Amino acid sequence: MKVSGLTKEIMELLKTYSTTKEIAEKLNMHPKNIDRHIRTLRDLGLVETKKGKKGGIKLTKDGRYLIEKGEINLSIIKVQIIAKDRIGLLAEITSKISEINGNILSTTLEKDNEDVIIWLVIENVDIDELREKLKDTVKKLIIL
Numbered sequence: 001m002k003v004s005g006l007t008k009e010i011m012e013l014l015k016t017y018s019t020t021k022e023i024a025e026k027l028n029m030h031p032k033n034i035d036r037h038i039r040t041l042r043d044l045g046l047v048e049t050k051k052g053k054k055g056g057i058k059l060t061k062d063g064r065y066l067i068e069k070g071e072i073n074l075s076i077i078k079v080q081i082i083a084k085d086r087i088g089l090l091a092e093i094t095s096k097i098s099e100i101n102g103n104i105l106s107t108t109l110e111k112d113n114e115d116v117i118i119w120l121v122i123e124n125v126d127i128d129e130l131r132e133k134l135k136d137t138v139k140k141l142i143i144l
Contacts, residue, residue, distance in 0.1 A: 002071040010037050011059065011067050014047065018056035062124075065101045076105065076123045079130070082140040085116040089137075093118065096133045100125060115139070 003011060006027075013023045020038060024031040038057055041047040046063035050056060059067065083089055094104060102125035110117045122130070127143055134141055 003066055007037055007041070008067070010034060011041070011046070011063060014057060014059050014063070015067070018058060020057065023057075062101065076121060077125065077127065078119065078121050078144040080140075080142040080144055081118040081120065081134070081138045082112075082115055082142075083118070083138040084114060085111065089116065090118065092137055093120075093134065096137065097122060097125065097130070100129050100133055102130065119144075 009027060010023055013026055017023050017026065020031045020034045024034045027034070038047060038049065041063065042049050045060060046066060047057050047059055081093065083093075090107070090109070097104060097120075103123045105121040105123060106119075107121075108119040131141055
């Protein structure tokens with residue numbers, strides 16, 4: 001998914017502003033036109049909205065990531081990881097995947113002497129970024 005045009009402008013403004021009115025003023029547009037885009041972004045999970053006096057709009061973690069990267073990968077990959085077994089290994093791997101906005105859909109583990117073999121199904125992750133993030137944690141990472 002790639003963000004561009006008016007949608008990108010709106011998302012960029014959400015880094016600073018939190019209301020449809022403020023964004024509309026900055027873009028010299030009617031708030032109803034901005035609201036239509038906000039509803040779509042909300043439905044995609046890229047912004048959160050709250051009505052009322054203390055309400056507003058804010059980018060979600062995925063929304064901030066999309067603006068930072070310019071695009072997100074919605075594909076699903078299956079990986080096999082081989083690493084020296086130790087306490088906290090799986091927690092460290094899942095934390096690192098989370099840091100790059102990956103979402104783990106399933107996990108299977110198998111013990112092999114001193115090592116552990118971990119199969120993961122992950123969405124929303126760039127393969128090169130995953131390899132870089134895990135290079136100091138695992139012995140081998142294979143994309144299946």
